[in-house]
Amino acid sequence: MTCSRFLQLPEKGALSVFFTAGYPRLNDTCVVLDALQQSGVDMVEVGFPFSDPVADGPTIQESNLAALQNGMTVATLMTQLKEIRGQGITMPILLMGYLNPVERYGAERFFREAAECGADALILPDMPFDGYQDRYKALFAKYRLNPVFLVTSRTEPERVRAFDAEGPAFLYVLSSDAVTGGSANITGEREAFFERLSAMGLRSRLIVGFGVSDRASFQAVTKHTSGAIVGSAFLRAISHVPRGSSDSQSDGAAMQEAVKEFVSKMR
Amino acid sequence: MKLEVSDKGYFGEFGGAYVPEMLYPNVRELQLQYREVMSEPGFQAEVEGLLRDFAGRPTPMFEAKTLSRMYGCEILLKREDLVHTGAHKINNTIGQILLARRLGKARIIAETGAGQHGVATATVCALMGMPCVVYMGEVDMKRQALNVARMRLLGAEVRGVSSGSKTLKDATNEAMRDWIANPHDTHYIIGSVVGPHPFPDMVARFQSVISKEIKEQCAARGSRQPTHVIACVGGGSNAMGAFFHFIEDPRVQLVGVEAAGCGLTSGRSAATTALGHPGILHGSKTLFMQSEDGQVEEAHSISAGLDYPGIGPQHAHLHVSGRVTYASVTDEEALNGAKLLARREGIIPALESAHAVAYLKGAKFKKEDRVVVVVSGRGDKDMATYLEAFGEKISDDVQ
Numbered sequence: 001m002t003c004s005r006f007l008q009l010p011e012k013g014a015l016s017v018f019f020t021a022g023y024p025r026l027n028d029t030c031v032v033l034d035a036l037q038q039s040g041v042d043m044v045e046v047g048f049p050f051s052d053p054v055a056d057g058p059t060i061q062e063s064n065l066a067a068l069q070n071g072m073t074v075a076t077l078m079t080q081l082k083e084i085r086g087q088g089i090t091m092p093i094l095l096m097g098y099l100n101p102v103e104r105y106g107a108e109r110f111f112r113e114a115a116e117c118g119a120d121a122l123i124l125p126d127m128p129f130d131g132y133q134d135r136y137k138a139l140f141a142k143y144r145l146n147p148v149f150l151v152t153s154r155t156e157p158e159r160v161r162a163f164d165a166e167g168p169a170f171l172y173v174l175s176s177d178a179v180t181g182g183s184a185n186i187t188g189e190r191e192a193f194f195e196r197l198s199a200m201g202l203r204s205r206l207i208v209g210f211g212v213s214d215r216a217s218f219q220a221v222t223k224h225t226s227g228a229i230v231g232s233a234f235l236r237a238i239s240h241v242p243r244g245s246s247d248s249q250s251d252g253a254a255m256q257e258a259v260k261e262f263v264s265k266m267r
Numbered sequence: 268m269k270l271e272v273s274d275k276g277y278f279g280e281f282g283g284a285y286v287p288e289m290l291y292p293n294v295r296e297l298q299l300q301y302r303e304v305m306s307e308p309g310f311q312a313e314v315e316g317l318l319r320d321f322a323g324r325p326t327p328m329f330e331a332k333t334l335s336r337m338y339g340c341e342i343l344l345k346r347e348d349l350v351h352t353g354a355h356k357i358n359n360t361i362g363q364i365l366l367a368r369r370l371g372k373a374r375i376i377a378e379t380g381a382g383q384h385g386v387a388t389a390t391v392c393a394l395m396g397m398p399c400v401v402y403m404g405e406v407d408m409k410r411q412a413l414n415v416a417r418m419r420l421l422g423a424e425v426r427g428v429s430s431g432s433k434t435l436k437d438a439t440n441e442a443m444r445d446w447i448a449n450p451h452d453t454h455y456i457i458g459s460v461v462g463p464h465p466f467p468d469m470v471a472r473f474q475s476v477i478s479k480e481i482k483e484q485c486a487a488r489g490s491r492q493p494t495h496v497i498a499c500v501g502g503g504s505n506a507m508g509a510f511f512h513f514i515e516d517p518r519v520q521l522v523g524v525e526a527a528g529c530g531l532t533s534g535r536s537a538a539t540t541a542l543g544h545p546g547i548l549h550g551s552k553t554l555f556m557q558s559e560d561g562q563v564e565e566a567h568s569i570s571a572g573l574d575y576p577g578i579g580p581q582h583a584h585l586h587v588s589g590r591v592t593y594a595s596v597t598d599e600e601a602l603n604g605a606k607l608l609a610r611r612e613g614i615i616p617a618l619e620s621a622h623a624v625a626y627l628k629g630a631k632f633k634k635e636d637r638v639v640v641v642v643s644g645r646g647d648k649d650m651a652t653y654l655e656a657f658g659e660k661i662s663d664d665v666q
Contacts, residue, residue, distance in 0.1 A: 101561035
């Protein structure tokens with residue numbers, strides 16, 4: 001069952017932004033969320049940091065390490081997110097991170113608290129699909145969180161259908177064979193892949209990620225899909241926002257401005 | 268006990284294949300094919316031929332008479348230091364490159380810590396005429412400059428890794444990222460019994476030639492099988508190779524020696540079984556050193572090859588089930604072990620192997636015990652570290 005907040009998403013051209021919790025400063029998570037909502041972004045993906053993010057390129061790796069150095073932990077993230085739904089954040093929120101911090105926190109506790117905080121979905125890129133079926137599916141169902149599955153141009157159609165049958169929030173379609181932060185080189189081959197997926201008649205929406213960094217790449221990848229996720233380019237855009245009244249939080253007005261400017265360049 | 272991998276790649280509760288979707292087809296292809304390819308007589312003959320004619324196997328088993336007198340038992344050294352390139356790593360790279368060729372791969376990548384696996388990979392790539400990229404932490408590149416030069420002379424491209432702790436764990440991350448970006452033509456030769464299934468099982472099988480030879484060589488020496496097999500453990504490939512054919516024989520005590528670094532409580536250690544917790548790293552569920560929040564901790568050992576925060580899933584299982592005893596040896600004890608082997612037996616071991624030698628000092632043996640110690644590699648690469656550690660006392664006798 002797809003959470004109702006995903007049903008608010010526009011059919012076409014949904015803009016989703018990824019950022020790392022606790023970056024550039026520890027208490028920026030809600031500052032950034034608020035700025036994104038004000039800027040009219042459709043959905044947000046909040047990354048919780050891991051020391052060894054193998055699916056991520058240099059920009060997200062650095063944001064992970066910076067967040068960890070800032071003192072970011074899973075427990076802190078849960079505390080930061082606790083109030084957000086009461087503060088007028090209505091966008092769908094996805095949490096994204098690697099399995100180990102989830103397991104160390106306690107998988108059940110993690111799922112329960114994430115749901116209590118108002119998260120709608122969870123992306124765990126190193127969770128294998130058989131592991132999902134054997135262990136995590138029950139937790140997703142129990143706490144009414146939606147899974148998200150990655151799909152690449154090499155994912156077999158039967159496998160795509162198996163993902164689709166799980167009622168994910170959406171299918172996270174990779175624009176390229178690379179880690180995050182590269183460039184989405186939209187060749188004819190790539191476009192044919194998006195067309196092929198969209199012609200499968202899947203019930204899940206297709207949202208494209210990896211290598212989406214500007215208006216041109218956003219438009220190119222959303223021609224045959226519902227939307228796209230931008231991450232590394234966004235982190236670069238907010239990395240220099242000055243500190244606010246304390247070292248642990250960026251200046252709210254400057255963050256609003258940086259985010260607004262970034263979003264206006266995306267669509 | 269038996270150490271059989273399950274269909275999903277588990278040894279007890281450890282193992283599996285925790286890879287992002289981008290790597291799923293690569294890992295799946297290997298899972299479906301490795302056992303079949305490895306059991307083909309033609310493939311086996313090719314591996315055996317290269318191990319014999321190119322690498323120089325079998326390696327000798329040498330009776331260390333002075334050590335035997337010192338410790339009051341029979342001590343036999345399995346001389347992996349004498350195999351081509353100077354360490355056991357080539358047993359695995361020969362097997363994997365032949366497998367990669369069968370799978371139609373055209374490019375090879377690898378990670379390396381001490382540089383021994385990088386050299387062994389660069390060597391087989393030169394032999395097969397395949398392009399080779401080796402990822403190595405910048406810290407390791409500095410302390411193992413000789414091996415960097417060897418890899419380059421062999422034609423490999425060595426890419427320095429500046430993320431994280433700039434050592435083996437980060438080099439492994441970077442190699443995985445390369446594989447994600449080049450899934451079609453590239454095979455990733457993992458250097459230890461780590462990573463997603465089938466790597467731990469596959470690497471253990473390629474390294475199992477060590478215990479196969481130990482069995483044969485013990486049989487040739489009065490048909491008595493060893494009472495103990497002792498090997499150092501970083502990720503754990505030489506140890507898995509040395510234990511492999513003895514796991515089902517409860518009469519053989521198996522000992523894995525980890526690096527305690529500056530000491531177990533110093534905060535600068537690599538002794539995973541003592542300090543680690545279960546978790547998911549580099550594609551498998553295993554034991555590794557991590558914070559309360561599940562962040563991977565940096566390991567420390569004077570030996571670059573043992574400087575890894577985790578161990579392979581088989582070792583995690585063998586530890587939890589109690590089949591293998593894991594002990595640890597400090598940097599200082601390892602240095603003394605190296606000096607002992609150099610002065611008493613005329614063998615300068617790699618710092619990794621010196622940990623296995625150093626374990627003997629605190630252990631209790633009976634007169635009739637037959638103890639096999641694996642000298643996993645030779646010490647040439649560590650001369651700079653030995654010089655720095657011993658200084659002017661390098662020619663002094665063992666303490």
